[in-house]
Amino acid sequence: MVRSCVIAFAALVLAAPASGASLEAQREAYVQARAALAAGDEAGFQARLPALAGYVLEPYARYAWLEKRIERVPDALVREFLQRYDYTPLPDALRRDWLRALAARGAWDEFVRAYRDGHGDDELTCEYLARRLEAGERTAAIMERIDELWHRGRRLPGACNAVFAAWRDAGHMTADKVWERIRLAMQAGSVSLARELAARYLPPEDEVWMARWVRMHRDPARALARLDYPVETPVARLIVRHGIVRLAYRDPEAAMERWQALRARHEFFGEDADYVLRYIAILAAQERSPRALEWLAAVSARPDDLSLKRWRVYAALWAREWEAARRFIADLPAPERASARWRYWQARILEQEGREAQARALYAELARERDYYGFLAADRIGADYSMHHSAIEVTPAERAALLARPAVQAARELYLLGETVEARRQWHWAIRDMNNRELEIAAVLAREWGWHDRAVYTVALSGHPDDLELRFPVIYRDVVESNARAHDIDPGWIYGVMRQESGFMVDARSPSGALGLMQLLPSTGRAIWRRLKLDGSFENALLSVQQNVRLGVGYLSQVLERYDGHQVLATASYNAGPNRVNSWRPIEARAADVWVETIPYRETREYVKNVLAYATVYDYRLGAVPTRLAQRMPAVTP
Numbered sequence: 047m048v049r050s051c052v053i054a055f056a057a058l059v060l061a062a063p064a065s066g067a068s069l070e071a072q073r074e075a076y077v078q079a080r081a082a083l084a085a086g087d088e089a090g091f092q093a094r095l096p097a098l099a100g101y102v103l104e105p106y107a108r109y110a111w112l113e114k115r116i117e118r119v120p121d122a123l124v125r126e127f128l129q130r131y132d133y134t135p136l137p138d139a140l141r142r143d144w145l146r147a148l149a150a151r152g153a154w155d156e157f158v159r160a161y162r163d164g165h166g167d168d169e170l171t172c173e174y175l176a177r178r179l180e181a182g183e184r185t186a187a188i189m190e191r192i193d194e195l196w197h198r199g200r201r202l203p204g205a206c207n208a209v210f211a212a213w214r215d216a217g218h219m220t221a222d223k224v225w226e227r228i229r230l231a232m233q234a235g236s237v238s239l240a241r242e243l244a245a246r247y248l249p250p251e252d253e254v255w256m257a258r259w260v261r262m263h264r265d266p267a268r269a270l271a272r273l274d275y276p277v278e279t280p281v282a283r284l285i286v287r288h289g290i291v292r293l294a295y296r297d298p299e300a301a302m303e304r305w306q307a308l309r310a311r312h313e314f315f316g317e318d319a320d321y322v323l324r325y326i327a328i329l330a331a332q333e334r335s336p337r338a339l340e341w342l343a344a345v346s347a348r349p350d351d352l353s354l355k356r357w358r359v360y361a362a363l364w365a366r367e368w369e370a371a372r373r374f375i376a377d378l379p380a381p382e383r384a385s386a387r388w389r390y391w392q393a394r395i396l397e398q399e400g401r402e403a404q405a406r407a408l409y410a411e412l413a414r415e416r417d418y419y420g421f422l423a424a425d426r427i428g429a430d431y432s433m434h435h436s437a438i439e440v441t442p443a444e445r446a447a448l449l450a451r452p453a454v455q456a457a458r459e460l461y462l463l464g465e466t467v468e469a470r471r472q473w474h475w476a477i478r479d480m481n482n483r484e485l486e487i488a489a490v491l492a493r494e495w496g497w498h499d500r501a502v503y504t505v506a507l508s509g510h511p512d513d514l515e516l517r518f519p520v521i522y523r524d525v526v527e528s529n530a531r532a533h534d535i536d537p538g539w540i541y542g543v544m545r546q547e548s549g550f551m552v553d554a555r556s557p558s559g560a561l562g563l564m565q566l567l568p569s570t571g572r573a574i575w576r577r578l579k580l581d582g583s584f585e586n587a588l589l590s591v592q593q594n595v596r597l598g599v600g601y602l603s604q605v606l607e608r609y610d611g612h613q614v615l616a617t618a619s620y621n622a623g624p625n626r627v628n629s630w631r632p633i634e635a636r637a638a639d640v641w642v643e644t645i646p647y648r649e650t651r652e653y654v655k656n657v658l659a660y661a662t663v664y665d666y667r668l669g670a671v672p673t674r675l676a677q678r679m680p681a682v683t684p
Contacts, residue, residue, distance in 0.1 A: 072101040073463065079107045102456040105131035106468065109140060116143045121156055133452040135475040138165065145170050169203035171195065176205065179212045189218055196223065199230030201239050207246075214247070222280075224248055228256070229284055232263055255281050262289040267296075270304050277312045287318060291325045298330035302341065320346050324354055331361040332646035334632070339365050352382065360644045363391065364636070368398045386412060386419040387643075393423065394639070416511075418659040418675075422639055425676040433666045436512035438486045438505070448487050451476065461497055466553055473500050482508045489516055499551040518663050521550065522563075525595045533603035538668060539613060539678075540599055542661030543620060546653060552591055561588035564598025574600040613678045614638050617657050622650040631684055638679035 067075065075097035082090030091111065098104040105127070112119060112127060124144050128137040142165055148157040149170070154177050161174045172195070178188055192213045195206060213219055224247045231240040237260055244256040262269040266289040277286050286308065294301035305322055308314070327341035339361040347354050355378055362371035372395045375388050382388065393408035405426075412423035416432050424431050448454055453476035460469035477488050485508035493501040498519045505516045520541075530537040547565040548554035560567050566574075571588050574597045587593035602616065608624060609615035619627045630645060645651040658678060665672035 067097045067101075069101075072097060072103075073459070076101060076103050076107055077463065080110060083107075083110050102133075102452050103459050103463075105134050105136050106456075106460070109136045112140060113143055116140070117147045117150070121148075121153075125160075133475075134456055135471055141165070142167060142170065145173075149173050168195065169205050172203060172206035172209050175209045176212075179209065184216055189213065189216065193218065193223075196227060197230065198227070199234035199236060199239075201236065219247065221248070225281055225284065228259070229288070232259060232288055237263060252281075255285070259285045259288065262286075263292060266290070266292040267300070267304075270308070273308075277308070277314075283314060283318055286314075287322055290322050294326045294329045298326050298333060298335055299337065301326050302330075302337070316346070324351075328354065328357045331357045331364075334364060334630075334644075336365070339367060339370065343370075347377075349379075352379070359388075359391070363640050364644045366398075366640075368395045371395055386415055386417060390419040390423055391643070393426070397426070416663065418655040421659060421662055421675045425674055431662065431666075431672055433514070433663070433672075434512055435514040436510075437515060438490055438510060438513045440487050440490045444483075444487050445491065448484065448491060454488070454491070458491075458495060461495060469497075470500065473504075477504060477507070482510070486510050489513075493519070499549050502545075502549045514663065514667060518545065518660065518667050519550065520664075520667050522591055522595060523668075525592055526599075529596055529599040533599055535599060535603055535606065536613075536661065536665075536673065538661040538664040538670070538673065539617075539657070540595075540602065541664035541668075542657040542659075543598070543602065543617070544595075545660045545664070546656045552594075553589060562594035562598075563591060564594055564601075566594065566598055566601065570601060571597045574604070577604070612680065612682070614642060614654060614658070614680075614682065617654050618645065618650055621653045622647060626650075632682060633684055635681045635683045638682055641682040642679075 075094045079091050079094040079098065082088075082094065091107075095107070098107055108127065108131075112124070116124070121144075124140065127140060131137055141160065141162065145157060145160060145167075148154075148160065158174065158177050161170065163171070171191075175188060175192060175195075192209055195202065196210065196213070196219075210219065224243060228240045228243050231237075231243065241256060241260070244252065248256070258269075258275065262285050270286070270289050270293065273286075275282065277283060290301050290305050290308075293304060305326065309319070323341060323345050327338060327345055330341055331338035339358075342354070342358045342361050345354060347358075355374065358374040359371055359378070362368075362374055371391065375383060375392060375395075378388060389408055390412055393405045393412065396402075396405035396408065409423040409427045410429065412420050413427065413429040414420065414432050415423075416434060421431055423429075449458075453472070457469055457473040457476050460466075460472055473492075477485060480488060485504055489501045489505035489508060492498075492504060493516055498521055501516050502519065505513060511517070518541075526540050526544075527537050529535075530540055544550065544563050547560075548563050550563065552563055554563070554565060555561055556565055558567065561571075566588055568588065571594075572584055575584050575587065578596070578600050580596075587597065602620060605619040605624065606613065606616040609619065609627075615627055615631075618630075626647070630641075632641065642651065642654050645654065658675060661678070662672045662675065
């Protein structure tokens, strides 16, 4: 009886009667329908469905009903939904729910027909592969898909075990592949997974090697000092390499000493030496070791190992070995070498070597660009900053054509109704196949709606870098400037931090738990709240524009004071924390551009560059004479 009622109601849910309701009436009906459904009032939900016919958010209401009843509704109704609403991302989401329901009730024929690859769900993928294998399919494509699944360092769902067993029985699982996945698991720190793989797929006599690997992982210094087994076999070399690298993360110099002692007593291949030396050398460079440059130079770099090649340059710049830096830049791939970053450093090296005319020519070329390196180059020759602004112009016909797309309309409606998370997801769906011109138009539309974070995001995808009003919107100006005055802080810098941290997403949430426009951790926000002696409740303060900016600027003021007004160090500290920044400070003074370029963390390195460049652009957008980077970037001292 219950199932028959659900089926009958489902037919009504997917019916599409004509509706002459106005857009405002449809919006109101949609809000009421969702509220009724949330309250468990199915009659109230059903009563409002006719008013949603033809409304672009109709599928969102229907999906909200279907997803909660996916185990009970007829498969035909699900298929109809999947076909009807492809202008939204909802069919993909519903398909995943449906596949799980089909698997739960063992409806495997329907499951195989409904399955689509690319949904990112390993359990569903393994269930699908298992059904194909059960049907006797052993094609090369299926075996390659299983091989791809196997080479993961993380734990996979239990449904994958049967797939791997069949893959092994077909002769595709070798001992080398088992050890390779164990290596990936150990490298990811998943010791329990590595042990399970060894127990399930290796013969009992290999258990001793797994135990040795675990000991090496837990205490590499001790295990390396007490090697009591031959290390000439492939597995033994993997274990030793793992231990040396683990030790290098703690102490690169000690790791190098141990590695050299082992090489003197045991036979290792050149590939082992390059693997180990690469890790030790890069980690030593990140710690600013005086030996790093020597060790980096000794590695046989693969042509595609861009990370190693960059660290060679960084180490040479830090050591002020200009000739070595020039040689290492020359070894970079041509497209990389042609970037503004390396052209700037080529000019800096020329300047250091006394070749002023050549350096000035490069600086003058770079100074035409509106970016971090262009501003640095302009400072080197005393040139004005280039701020060329070119607004994107959109014709009425282009605007109307894009607005006619249901996918765009749905994103706009969700945004206007305050459903920002779903609106953002719908927007990404709407723009996913747009060409550059369409993306430009979409960015303009988002800006017109006041949806600045999507305007910033979308114009960046369009390849049009010169519409400064779109890329660097001046919003919340009263809040920013009042807090800037209260703390005697440059408002351009505040905007630069905000632009980099959240791209103006008021509800931004990072994986680490940071919230809001200026991406503050709750613990940090609470500490600043107490420091500023603010009244009221801290609850939800970080998702309020006014409070988030107030607390974020308060924290900027705190780190700026900590570093005696040094904006570079304060900016780095805002991103990485004061403890890390203190550990990166030099023993003797370094030029700020060198210090920034060699920050050990890539995220912080790029963060500082972006904030400084954005702050400069925001000075211009606020109608002020831009503060020169030379002024923002004094030498970094011990």
